[in-house]
Amino acid sequence: MNPSPSTMGDIKLTYRFILLGIFSFMIFNLLFFQGTYHLAQGIYRVNDIWVLVHTFILGFLMMVVMGVMYQLIPVALLVSIYSNRLSKIQFWTYAVGVIGLLVGLWTVNTTWMAFFGTLTFTGVLLFVLNMLLSVKKLIQWNAMALIIVTAIFYLFNTVLFGLLLVLNYRFAWFPNIHDQLLYTHILFGIVGWLSSIIIGFSYKMAPMFSLAHGYSEKFSKWIYSGIQLGIILLVVGIFSHIPFFNWIGALFIVIGFVLFSYQMSEIMKHKMKSTLDIGFQVAVYAVYGSLFIIGLAIILYMFLGMSILLPFAYFFIMGWIGFSILGYLYKIVPFLYWTDKYSDKVGKEPVPMLKDLVSEKKGKIAFSLLFIGLIGNGLGIGLHFISFIWLSNTIYTLGAVYYGYLILRVFKA
Amino acid sequence: MINVEKVREILRQVYDPELGLNVVDLGLIYDIQVTENNDVYVKMTLTTPGCPLHGSITAGAESAVKSIPDVKEVKVDLVWEPAWNPNMMTEEAKKQLGR
Numbered sequence A: 001m002n003p004s005p006s007t008m009g010d011i012k013l014t015y016r017f018i019l020l021g022i023f024s025f026m027i028f029n030l031l032f033f034q035g036t037y038h039l040a041q042g043i044y045r046v047n048d049i050w051v052l053v054h055t056f057i058l059g060f061l062m063m064v065v066m067g068v069m070y071q072l073i074p075v076a077l078l079v080s081i082y083s084n085r086l087s088k089i090q091f092w093t094y095a096v097g098v099i100g101l102l103v104g105l106w107t108v109n110t111t112w113m114a115f116f117g118t119l120t121f122t123g124v125l126l127f128v129l130n131m132l133l134s135v136k137k138l139i140q141w142n143a144m145a146l147i148i149v150t151a152i153f154y155l156f157n158t159v160l161f162g163l164l165l166v167l168n169y170r171f172a173w174f175p176n177i178h179d180q181l182l183y184t185h186i187l188f189g190i191v192g193w194l195s196s197i198i199i200g201f202s203y204k205m206a207p208m209f210s211l212a213h214g215y216s217e218k219f220s221k222w223i224y225s226g227i228q229l230g231i232i233l234l235v236v237g238i239f240s241h242i243p244f245f246n247w248i249g250a251l252f253i254v255i256g257f258v259l260f261s262y263q264m265s266e267i268m269k270h271k272m273k274s275t276l277d278i279g280f281q282v283a284v285y286a287v288y289g290s291l292f293i294i295g296l297a298i299i300l301y302m303f304l305g306m307s308i309l310l311p312f313a314y315f316f317i318m319g320w321i322g323f324s325i326l327g328y329l330y331k332i333v334p335f336l337y338w339t340d341k342y343s344d345k346v347g348k349e350p351v352p353m354l355k356d357l358v359s360e361k362k363g364k365i366a367f368s369l370l371f372i373g374l375i376g377n378g379l380g381i382g383l384h385f386i387s388f389i390w391l392s393n394t395i396y397t398l399g400a401v402y403y404g405y406l407i408l409r410v411f412k413a
Numbered sequence B: 001m002i003n004v005e006k007v008r009e010i011l012r013q014v015y016d017p018e019l020g021l022n023v024v025d026l027g028l029i030y031d032i033q034v035t036e037n038n039d040v041y042v043k044m045t046l047t048t049p050g051c052p053l054h055g056s057i058t059a060g061a062e063s064a065v066k067s068i069p070d071v072k073e074v075k076v077d078l079v080w081e082p083a084w085n086p087n088m089m090t091e092e093a094k095k096q097l098g099r
C-alpha cells in the first residue's frame, strides 16, 4: 500500500536539486536588477531577459519540481521510481546543461546555445523517461495521474521546442517559423507543463494539507479538457495566423482556470483544519490570484491592447506559478526532511512535529516581502518605471534571501 | 497485565506529525485485541492513502505497542475499509483542529 522507503526516490538527490534551485533563485534576483532596463521598456526578446527567464524557470522552478517529484510521484501515485541511478545521471546532465545554456544565451554564442541546449534537453529527456517508466507500473489511473502524465508530455515538448529554437539560431533550419516555435514553446512551458503539474499535484496536496474530506471533484474532467483543448486550439492559431483560434483557445484555458479555482474553494469549504500553514496558504492564494490576474488582464486589454502583455506574463509566471511553488516548497521541505530523519523513530522516542521544523511567523514575513516586491515589480514593468522596479525588487530580493535562509535552516533542525 | 486500555494508552503517544494529533484521538484505531499469551492485534487506518508520513505512523504504532513490557507478538493491520472520515475523531481532536 504505502511505498516503502526503498522504492522512494533518492532523498539526498532531492536535497541537491532543492539546494541548487534555491541558489539559482538568489542569482535570479541579482540578474533581475540588470534586466530592469529592458523590462521597463517592454523589451523581452533579448539575451539578458532570456537568461533571466531561464534562470528562474530552468534553474529554480524546474530544479525544485524535478527534485520533489522524485519523492512525490511514489506518494501520489503509489508507484516506485524506475531508477535512482538514472536520476543521478539526469541531475548532472541537466545541471551542467543549464549552466552552459545560460552562459551561451548570455553571450549569444550560438554554438554554446546549441551544444548546452542539447545537453539540457537530454537531461530533461532522462527525467521524462524515468518518470514514464515509473508511472508504467501504475495500477489504477485517476484524474491526477492523467494530468501529471500529460504535464510530463508537455515538458518534453517544451524542451524540444526550446532545442529547436537554439538550433535555429545556430543553423537557421527553419527561419520562417521561428516566432511560431517561440510562442508554442512558451505556451507548452507555462500552461501545458508548469500550470498543469501544479494543478495535478494540488489534487493530492490540497486535501492532505487541509484535511478535507467529502468534497466533490466533478469538475476535474472539465478542468483537464478545457486546458487541453485550449492548448491545441492555440497551437492551431499560432501556426495558422487565424486569430479566431487564439481567442477561442484562450477562452478554453480561462474556463479551465476558473473551474480549478472553484475546485480549490470546494476543497477549502470541506477542510477540517481551521488554520492552514503559511506555505500552503500561499499556494491556495496563488490559485485565486491566477484568476484575478487573468480577469484583470482581460479588462485592461480592452483599453490598452498588447502593451499589457509583459506585466501580465510577469504576474502569471512569478505570481501564479512562482508563488504556488514557493508556497508548496515551504511546506514540503520540512515534510521530506522529517520523513528522512524521524520516520523510523516514531513510537520509540519523542520526535518533533512538522511545525517545529519551520517557523510560521518568519515564513509570513518572507512571503509578505516577496508579495510586496511582486506587486511592485509588475506595476513597475507595466508603468515603465525603472527606479520603482529597483526599489520593489530590493524588497523582493530581501524576501527571497530570507525565504532561502528559512528553507536551508530546516536541514539544520 | 496487558489489556486493551493499556494498548490504547500507549498508542496515544503515536502522533500524526503533520496534524499534531495522536492516532487514537484521530480515530484511526479501528480495533485492538489482546490474547491470553499477550499477543496484540491492532487494526487501523490512515486519513489519506499513500502519504509518506503515514507509512511511518503504522510502523510507529507497532514499535509503541512492542515497547509495553511482556508483549509477545504484535500485528498491525492497515485497512482502508471503512474509509476514515472526520466524524471518527474525538471531540478533543476536533477542537484542536479548530473545529
Ligand code: HEM
Residues within 6 Å of the ligand: A044, A045, A046, A049, A050, A053, A054, A057, A058, A101, A117, A118, A120, A121, A158, A159, A160, A161, A162, A163, A165, A166, A182, A185, A186, A188, A189, A190, A193, A194
Ligand atoms: C532545453 C531547454 C530550453 C531551451 C534550449 C530554451 C531555449 C529558449 C530560447 C532560445 C528562447 C528565446 C527565443 C527567441 O526569443 O527567439 C526561449 C524563450 C523562452 N523560453 Fe525557453 N528554453 C528551454 C526551456 C524552457 C522551459 C522549460 C520553459 C518554461 C517552462 C521555457 C520558457 C521560455 C519563455 C517564457 C521564453 C520567452 C522569454 C523571452 O523571450 O525572453 N523555456 N527559450
